[in-house]
Amino acid sequence: MGQPMPAPSFASIRVGDAPEPLRCGPLTRTDFVRYAGASLDLNPNHHDEVYAQANGNKTVFGMGMLAGGYCGRLLTGWLGQSALRRLRIRFASRFWPDDVLTISARVTGTREADGVGLVECEFTCVNQSGEVIIRGDATAALPL
Amino acid sequence: MDMNAAGRTFPAYEFRVERGKIKEFADAIGDPDPIYRDADYAAKTPAGGIVAPPTFLRTFLYEPRAASDALAIKDWSYIVHGEQEFEYFSPILAGDVLTARERVVSVTEKESRRAGRLHIAVIETVFHNQRGEKVQVARRTIVETSQRIRD
Numbered sequence: 001m002g003q004p005m006p007a008p009s010f011a012s013i014r015v016g017d018a019p020e021p022l023r024c025g026p027l028t029r030t031d032f033v034r035y036a037g038a039s040l041d042l043n044p045n046h047h048d049e050v051y052a053q054a055n056g057n058k059t060v061f062g063m064g065m066l067a068g069g070y071c072g073r074l075l076t077g078w079l080g081q082s083a084l085r086r087l088r089i090r091f092a093s094r095f096w097p098d099d100v101l102t103i104s105a106r107v108t109g110t111r112e113a114d115g116v117g118l119v120e121c122e123f124t125c126v127n128q129s130g131e132v133i134i135r136g137d138a139t140a141a142l143p144l
Numbered sequence: 145m146d147m148n149a150a151g152r153t154f155p156a157y158e159f160r161v162e163r164g165k166i167k168e169f170a171d172a173i174g175d176p177d178p179i180y181r182d183a184d185y186a187a188k189t190p191a192g193g194i195v196a197p198p199t200f201l202r203t204f205l206y207e208p209r210a211a212s213d214a215l216a217i218k219d220w221s222y223i224v225h226g227e228q229e230f231e232y233f234s235p236i237l238a239g240d241v242l243t244a245r246e247r248v249v250s251v252t253e254k255e256s257r258r259a260g261r262l263h264i265a266v267i268e269t270v271f272h273n274q275r276g277e278k279v280q281v282a283r284r285t286i287v288e289t290s291q292r293i294r295d
Contacts, residue, residue: 007190024174031172034171034172035172035173037168037172038165038168038169038171038172038203039169039172039202039203040203040204043220055221056221064225064228065199065202065225065228066172066173068199068202068228069169069172069173069175069197069199070173070174071199072173072197072198072199073173073174073175073177073197075198076175076177076197076198077175077177080190081177081179081189081190081191081195081235082189082190082191082195082235084198084230084232085231085232086229086230086231086232087198087199087229087230087232088227088228088229088230089199089227089228089229090226090227091224091225091226091227091228
C-alpha cells in the first residue's frame with residue numbers, strides 16, 4: 001500500500017467547498033445483510049422479507065446507520081481520518097433494495113480555536129429520486 | 145415508553161476493539177481506505193495505527209440493552225431511530241479496550257402534525273479507553289410514534 005494522503009490544510013478550505021459526491025448502490029439485500037453482521041444490527045426488518053412484510057413494509061429496508069456509515073466515509077475521505085470532532089446524523093426517510101444513494105457535503109463555516117482550524121460542514125444523503133434520507137452536520141479540526 | 149426514565153444510569157460494560165471487526169465494518173460500508181486494514185500504512189498516519197471508522201461504535205450499542213430496556217418499550221414497530229450523534233476526543237485504535245457508560249439524558253413528549261404524539265428519548269454513551277482517556281461520546285435519539293410506521 002502507498003503513503004497516507006495528507007489531510008487538506010486549513011488555509012486551503014473555503015466556505016462552499018465540496019468534495020466529489022459519493023454514490024452508493026444500487027443497494028442489494030446482501031449489502032444490508034453484510035452490514036447487519038458487521039454492526040450487530042439484527043433487527044429483522046432489515047434482513048427478513050417475511051417478517052418485514054408482515055410488519056407492513058413492502059420489503060426489507062436499509063439500516064439508517066448503513067447510510068450514516070456512507071456519510072462518515074465521505075467525510076473521512078475528504079478531510080482525513082483523524083479530523084472529525086463531531087458528527088450528527090438525522091434520519092429523514094428510509095431506503096430500499098435497488099436504491100442508489102448519493103452523499104454530498106459542503107463547508108458552511110471555518111474558524112480558528114485552540115491552535116487548530118475548525119471546519120463546519122453539512123451533508124445530505126439522497127436517493128435516486130432526490131428524496132432526503134439523511135441530513136447531517138459535522139465539525140472537523142485541521143492543522144493550521 | 146417510560147416517561148420517568150430520564151437520569152437513569154446503567155452498569156458499565158467493557159469490550160475490545162478487534163482489528164478484524166474494524167475491517168469487517170469498513171467492508172460493510174464499502175470504505176476502501178487502507179487505514180482500516182493495513183497496519184504498516186496505518187502506522188504512518190497521525191493516529192499511528194489502524195483506527196475505527198467514525199460510526200463504528202454504534203456497533204457496540206446493540207448488545208447491552210439496559211438503557212433501551214429501561215425505556216420499557218412495548219412494541220419496537222413503533223420505534224424509529226431519529227438521530228445519532230458522535231463526539232470524537234481521541235482516535236480509537238485496534239486493540240483498545242473501551243469501557244462504556246450509558247445514561248438516559250431525557251425523555252420528552254412532542255406533538256407532530258404528521259405522526260401524532262411522539263415520545264423522544266436521548267441516550268448517551270461515554271467511552272473511555274484502557275488509559276482512562278475519554279475517546280468518544282455517542283448520543284442516540286429514539287422516537288416512539290403513536291401509530292405503526294408504514295409507507
